[in-house]
Amino acid sequence: MTDGNFIDYIKIYAASGKGGQGSMHLHREKFIEKGGPDGGDGGRGGHIILRGNKGMWTLHHLRFLKHSRAGHGGAGGSSRSTGADGEDKYLEVPLGTIVRDADTQEILFEITEDKEEVILCEGGKGGLGNWHFRSATNQTPRYAQPGMPSVDGWFQIELKILADVGLVGFPNAGKSTLLSVVSAAKPKIADYAFTTLKPNVGIVEYRNFQSFVMADIPGIIEGANEGKGLGHYFLRHIERNSTLLFMIPADSDDIRTDYKILLNELELHNPELLHKDRLLAITKSDMLDDELKAEMEQELPEGIKTMFISSVANIGIMELKDELWKMLNKEA
Template sequence: MTEGNFVDYTKIYACSGKGGGGSVHLHREKYITKGGPDGGDGGRGGHVILRANPNLWTLYHLKFNKHFRAEHGGHGSKSRSTGKDGGDVYIDVPLGTIVRDSETQEILFEITTENTEQILLEGGMGGLGNWNFRSATNQTPRYAQPGIDGKEGWFQLELKLLADVGLVGFPNAGKSTLLSVLTAAKPKIADYAFTTLKPNLGIVKYRDFQTFVMADIPGIIEGAAEGKGLGHRFLRHIERNSTLLFLIPADSDDIQKEYAILLNELKKHNPELLDKSRLLAISKSDMLDDELKDEIKSDLPKGIETIFISSIAQQGLVELKDTLWKMLNN
C-alpha cells in the first residue's frame, strides 16, 4: 500500500431510515360490510451499521464515499400486513477504528475485535396501524401512527493501528529499513529526515509459522506531543501496541538523551504509554567494533534491555525477533 492510500482520518455523513406509517384500513368483503379495523403497522427504518473488516488496514475506501443513507420502512397495509423493514446500510471499517460525534467530539464507540457490528444510527420505528387502537368504545378507529423519523449526523472516524510492536525513534533512525528487512512491507527509504510520512505495517515471520505485526510510524521529534514535526496525529497509532521498540542509531551523539526525549514525548501524549513493555535497539551497529560497543554499553539508558542490530548487515535480527516474541507472549 502506498503512502497516498493510507487514510487514518475521515468524516462521514449518515442518515438512518424513517419508519413506515401505520395503515388506516377497515376490513371489507363481499358479505362483510363492517369488518372492523385491520390496518397493519409500518416497518422500521433501516439502521446505519459499522462492521469490522479484518481485511482492511486503512479508511481509504471512505475517502471519496462519505454519504450513507438507509432505506425508509414500508407502510402498513390491509389485513394487518406489516410494512417491509428498510434495508440497513453497512459501513466496513478496519480494526482499531474510533467513532466520534463530529460536533461534540464525544467518543461513541471503538471497533477493536473481528465480527463486530455496531449500530451507528438506529432507524425510526414504524407507526401502529388502526387495528391497534380498536376498543369497546371505539370500534372503527380511523387513525394510525405515522412512522418515526430517522436520525442523521456527521461522524468522525479515526484509525489507531492494531499492531503488536510499534517502532519509536527519531527521523532517519532506520525504522523503515528494519521493517523492510523483517517483513514484506515496502516502505519508502531514503537518506533524509521524514522519509516516512504515513504509518506502515508489516507481518514478521517467526519460528514454526508464527507471526506478529510491526508498525512503523513517522519519526518523532522533540515537541511532537504539541504538534511539531508531524505532530501527535501519528502518536496515537502506538497507543494500541503491546510492545514498543525504540530505535536509536549507533552514530547518535547521545543515546541516553535521545531515549529520554522519546520517552518524554510519549509521556506527554499519553502517560499510559509508559506502562507498555519496551526494548531498545541500537541500529546501524555494523559500523561498530567490539571496543566501540563496550564504550556505548557503559553509557546506555538504565532499566531497559538493549540489543545491537544492523538491518543492512543482518546482524542481531534473530536475537531481536526472539526477544520481541518473548515480550509479546509474557
C-alpha cells in the same frame, strides 16, 4: 501498502432510514358490511452499521464516501401485514477504529474485534397500524402512527493502528528499513528526515509459521506532543500497540538523552503509554566493533533491555524477533 493508499481519517454524514407509516386500513370482505381495523405496522428504518474487519488496515475505501444513507421502512398494509424494513447500510472498518461526534468531539465507540458490529445511526421505528388502537368504545379507529424520523449527523472516523509491535524513534532511525527487512511491507526509504509520512504495517514471519504485526510509526521529534512535526498525527497510532520498540541509531550523539526525549514525548501525549512493554534497539550497529559496543553499553539507558541490530547487514534481526515474540507471549 503505499502512503497514498493509507487513509486514517475521514468525515462523513450518515443518516438512518425513516420508519414506515402504520396502516389505517379497515377490513373489507364480501358479505361483511362493516369490517374492523386490520391495518399493519410500518417497517423499521434501516440502520447505519459499522463492522470491524481484521483484513483491513486503512480507511481508503471510504475516502470518497461523503454521505451514507440507509433505506426507509415500508408502510404497513391490510390484514395486519407489516411493512418491509429499510435496508441497513454496512461500513466495513479496520480494527482500531474510533468514531467521534464531529461537533462535540465526543468519542462514541471503538471497534477492536473482527466482525464486531455497532450501530452508528439507528433506524426509525415503524408506526403502529390502526389495529392496535381498537377498543370497546372505538371499534373502527381511522388513524395510525407515523413512522419515527431518521437519525443523522456528521461523524469523524479515525484509525489508530492496532499492531503487536510499534516502532518508535526519531526520523532516520531505521524504522522503515527494519520493517522492509522483517516483512513484505515496502515503505518508502530515503536518506532524509520524514521519509515516512504515514504509518506502514507489515506481518513479521516468525518460527513455525507463526507471525505478529509490526507498525512503522512516522518519526517523532522533540515537541511532538504539542503538534510539532505532525506530532499528534503520529503519536495517536502508538496508543494501540502492545509492545513498543524504541530505535536509536548507533551514530547518535547521546543515546540516553534521545531515549529520554522519546519517552517524555510519549508521556506528555498519554501517560498510559509508559505502562507498555518496551525494548530498545541500537540500529546501524554494523559500524561498531566489539570494543565500541562495550564502551556504548556503559552509556545506555537504564531500566530497558537493549539490543544491537543492523537491518542492512542482518545483524541481530533473528535475536530481535525472538525477544519481541517472548515479550508478546509472556503471559501465555
